[in-house]
Amino acid sequence: xxxxxxxxxxxxxxxxxxxxxxxxxxxxxxxxxxxxxxxxxxxxxxxxxxxxxxxxxxxxxxxxxxxxxxxxxxxxxxxxxxxxxxxxxxxxxxxxxxxxxxxxxxxxxxxxxxxxxxxxxxxxxxxxxxxxxxxxxxxxxxxxxxxxxxxxxxxxxxxxxxxxxxxxxxxxxxxxxxxxxxxxxxxxxxxxxxxxxxxxxxxxxxxxxxxxxxxxxxxxxxxxxxxxxxxxxxxxxxxxxxxxxxxxxxxxxxxxxxxxxxxxxxxxxxxxxxxxxxxxxxxxxxxxxxxxxxxxxxxxxxxxxxxxxxxxxxxxxxxxxxxxxxxxxxxxxxxxxxxxxxxxxxxxxxxxxxxxx
Amino acid sequence: xxxxxxxxxxxxxxxxxxxxxxxxxxxxxxxxxxxxxxxxxxxxxxxxxxxxxxxxxxxxxxxxxxxxxxxxxxxxxxxxxxxxxxxxxxxxxxxxxxxxxxxxxxxxxxxxxxxxxxxxxxx
Numbered sequence: 001x002x003x004x005x006x007x008x009x010x011x012x013x014x015x016x017x018x019x020x021x022x023x024x025x026x027x028x029x030x031x032x033x034x035x036x037x038x039x040x041x042x043x044x045x046x047x048x049x050x051x052x053x054x055x056x057x058x059x060x061x062x063x064x065x066x067x068x069x070x071x072x073x074x075x076x077x078x079x080x081x082x083x084x085x086x087x088x089x090x091x092x093x094x095x096x097x098x099x100x101x102x103x104x105x106x107x108x109x110x111x112x113x114x115x116x117x118x119x120x121x122x123x124x125x126x127x128x129x130x131x132x133x134x135x136x137x138x139x140x141x142x143x144x145x146x147x148x149x150x151x152x153x154x155x156x157x158x159x160x161x162x163x164x165x166x167x168x169x170x171x172x173x174x175x176x177x178x179x180x181x182x183x184x185x186x187x188x189x190x191x192x193x194x195x196x197x198x199x200x201x202x203x204x205x206x207x208x209x210x211x212x213x214x215x216x217x218x219x220x221x222x223x224x225x226x227x228x229x230x231x232x233x234x235x236x237x238x239x240x241x242x243x244x245x246x247x248x249x250x251x252x253x254x255x256x257x258x259x260x261x262x263x264x265x266x267x268x269x270x271x272x273x274x275x276x277x278x279x280x281x282x283x284x285x286x287x288x289x290x291x292x293x294x295x296x297x298x299x300x301x302x303x304x305x306x307x308x309x310x311x312x313x314x315x316x317x318x319x320x321x322x323x324x325x326x327x328x329x330x331x332x333x334x335x336x337x338x339x340x341x342x343x344x345x346x347x348x349x350x351x352x353x354x355x356x357x
Numbered sequence: 358x359x360x361x362x363x364x365x366x367x368x369x370x371x372x373x374x375x376x377x378x379x380x381x382x383x384x385x386x387x388x389x390x391x392x393x394x395x396x397x398x399x400x401x402x403x404x405x406x407x408x409x410x411x412x413x414x415x416x417x418x419x420x421x422x423x424x425x426x427x428x429x430x431x432x433x434x435x436x437x438x439x440x441x442x443x444x445x446x447x448x449x450x451x452x453x454x455x456x457x458x459x460x461x462x463x464x465x466x467x468x469x470x471x472x473x474x475x476x477x478x479x480x
Contacts, residue, residue, distance in 0.1 A: 049372050049376045053465065055380065081462060082461060083462050083465065086466060087373075087464060087465050
């Protein structure tokens with residue numbers, strides 16, 4: 001009995017010691033392989049830096065092109081997001097020669113969603129035209145993160161042909177895209193997207209019309225002034241009308257003054273009236289300033305304050321109007337005084353600390 | 358030899374900029390954070406600094422502000438290199454006293470041209 005007990009204790013101790021030794025060995029091997037990987041990466045980085053600077057001699061170039069190490073793949077993908085110009089062109093052609101782009105396109109339909117995200121990010125950085133269709137298909141992916149990553153990558157690709165897919169992704173009920181993601185992607189595509197986004201102003205989906213109005217305003221797309229003014233007057237959605245008002249202010253065409261003026265009248269919702277005040281102020285002019293000044297002192301404090309703020313941003317013309325109201329003793333005087341005081345405080349702050357501006 | 362100080366916590370970028378500038382005949386010193394950048398600048402008195410905006414300890418903008426207060430570094434041209442591309446970030450950089458501003462991803466060739474232009478303007 002005692003012998004069996006001693007034997008089992010010895011066996012247990014031996015097992016524990018063996019396990020400790022095994023853990024130590026595994027750790028040692030892992031550390032060694034990490035060090036080797038870091039050293040490999042450092043060595044490859046030096047080669048890579050020379051490669052993108054077009055300074056490799058033929059033997060080094062052969063060494064790089066024939067290397068199949070995972071560090072090289074990781075390094076080239078990491079570098080891709082950091083450089084542009086000729087350095088990026090060199091990287092892209094290198095990756096294409098290794099078949100990395102085709103591999104990434106294949107990975108866009110794989111089961112692991114992190115892998116799909118990585119593939120979408122990579123394709124966006126490469127900017128290869130053949131990536132557009134797989135990325136558009138990813139806008140309907142069951143995972144939200146994948147859809148967002150694909151939209152961003154389509155923005156990086158900069159092909160205006162992807163505009164309809166991005167816009168329709170907004171109104172997909174079960175697999176929709178966030179408003180801001182689509183807007184940023186469209187902004188990255190830039191002015192070449194204007195006409196196709198302009199078509200979105202007539203879309204049945206409310207969010208498509210909203211994003212289209214916002215985009216056209218940010219782009220200063222003056223040729224859409226009439227269409228935006230039309231939507232501002234007649235769209236059934238208040239959100240769309242507000243976006244149109246803001247867009248017209250950003251575009252700054254005086255031809256929008258009439259439709260914006262109708263929106264500051266008292267029978268309109270407060271949100272639309274305040275945004276329209278700001279839009280009119282952005283267009284500018286003495287007549288516009290006088291028009292907005294009439295709202296300062298209205299019973300609704302939101303309108304009075306918004307009007308006063310809008311006028312204060314109109315430069316000397318606005319300040320002159322506000323000075324007159326402030327000294328008049330009218331119901332608008334307190335609002336005018338408050339906004340003038342804030343403007344003065346802002347100017348003092350700017351003069352004291354220019355980096356905070 | 359013209360001395361250039363680079364401060365960036367991204368090793369890939371440091372190596373790339375370092376190589377490009379060294380090949381063009383500049384004497385390059387590299388550090389990985391804002392605090393080290395200030396210490397190194399006070400030690401080596403560079404002719405130009407290239408600073409990343411988002412760095413550990415002190416941002417590139419903080420380093421620029423500190424450098425502008427330091428009599429030894431106040432005239433040293435500074436190029437900010439950053440992932441931030443918004444207009445306001447550019448304004449903040451210039452308001453802090455930066456000489457030039459480049460956004461990432463960047464072109465190494467363009468960076469070299471800007472370095473040459475800034476140094477020629479300063480000479």
